[in-house]
Amino acid sequence: MSTRTILAGGMLALAGTIGDVPADAGQIFATFDAPGSAATYAFSINSAGAIAGYYEDSNYAEHGFVRAPGGTITSFDPTGATNTVAYGINSAGSIAGSYWDSSFVAHGFVRAPDGTITVFDPPGSVGTIASGINHAGAIAGYYADSSFVEHGFVRAHDGTITTFDPSGSTGTFVNGINATGSVVGFYNDSNNEEHGFVRAPDGTITEFDPKGSSDTQANSINKTGWIAGAYINGVDHGFVRAPDGTITEFDPSGSTYTFPAGIDGKGAITGSYEDSIYVQHGFVRTPDGSFKTFDPPGSVNTTAASMNNRRSIAGYYLDGNYVPHGFLRSRK
Secondary structure, X not given: OOOOOOOOOOOEOOOOEEEEEEEEOOEEEEEEOOOOOOEEEEEEEOOOOOEEEEEEOOOOOEEEEEEOOOOOXXXXXXXXXXXXXXXXXXXXXXEEEEEEOOOOOEEEEEEOOOOOEEEEOOOOOOEEEEEEEOOOOOEEEEEEOOOOOEEEEEEOOOOOEEEEOOOOOOEEEEEEEOOOOOEEEEEEXXXXXXXEEEEOOOOOEEEEOOOOOOEEEEEEEOOOOOEEEEEEEOEEEEEEEOOOOOEXXXXXXXXXXXXXXXXXXXXXXXXXXXXXXXXXXXXXXXXXXXXEEEOOOOOOEEEEEEEOOOOOEEEEEEOOOOOEEEEEEEEX
C-alpha cells in the first residue's frame, strides 16, 4: 500500500460517450472519454449520476471534467492551472479538487454547479489536496506545511477552514467526508506505519486498525458511519468498520490485493481487486457479504472508484492498448 503524497501537477464540450454496452442481465456499462482526451479517469459519482474526474490531453496536461447524467461532458480548469484534478462531486453538482499552478504548487478548489470556481488553501499550505465534498458543501482534504508535513482539514461551506491531526501523527491524509461531516483517512506514526481514523463533526478523532494490520487506510464513509478501507496483513485486504467499531475483513474470491473505494448508504461497497496474474477487476460487496465482480467490455484492468445510493459505479479501465477510459456501471 503506497502512502499518498502531494505531487506537483501532475469550456463546454459535446459528450464523448463511446457507447452503452449490455454486460449481463443485471448491469449495463457506458464507457466514455472527454473530448480531446488521451486518457480519462472518472473518480466520483453523485446521486443523480453526474461524474467528476480528469483527463490528460495530447500534451499530458490534466483537465477537470464533469459528465452530466445524459452524457454531456464539460471540461474546466481554474485560472492559472497547468494541471487540474476533480476528486469529488456532491448531490448538488458542486465539485472539489486540486490544481497545480505554474510553480507546480497544488491548490484546492470548489466548482459550483453554474461553473464558478473558488480556490482556497489552508493557512501555511504549500500544497493542498481537496479530496471530498458533502451535500452541505463541506470539503475535506489535506495539505503540506512549509516543512512538507501533511495535515488534515475541513472547509465549511462559508469558507472557514479547520485543520487537524490525530495524536502522534507525522503525516495526515484525508480520503472522504460523509453527509454529517464525519471525515476518514489515515495517518503515519513515527515508525512510518499507517493507521485509519474517523473524525466526528465535533472534532473527536478515533483511530483504528484491523487485527494484524501493518498499514491501514480508511477510504470512504457513509451517512450512518460505516467505513470501507484497506489494510495490509502480508497482502492487501478490504475491511468494513461498523459505527460501533466492529471491523469485518474481506476479499473477493481469488484476490491477491483488495482495495475498497466507496460505500453506499446501505453498506454496499465497491472497489477493485487484483487476481493471481496481476489483472485488476471491479467488485461490489453487498451488505450480506456476497460479491459480484465486473469489468467493462474490452477492459484489461478495471478501477472502480465511487458508487452512489443507486449502486451506479464510476471508474476507469485500460483497454488492450493500455489507454484509460471512463466508465459508468448501472443496474438495470
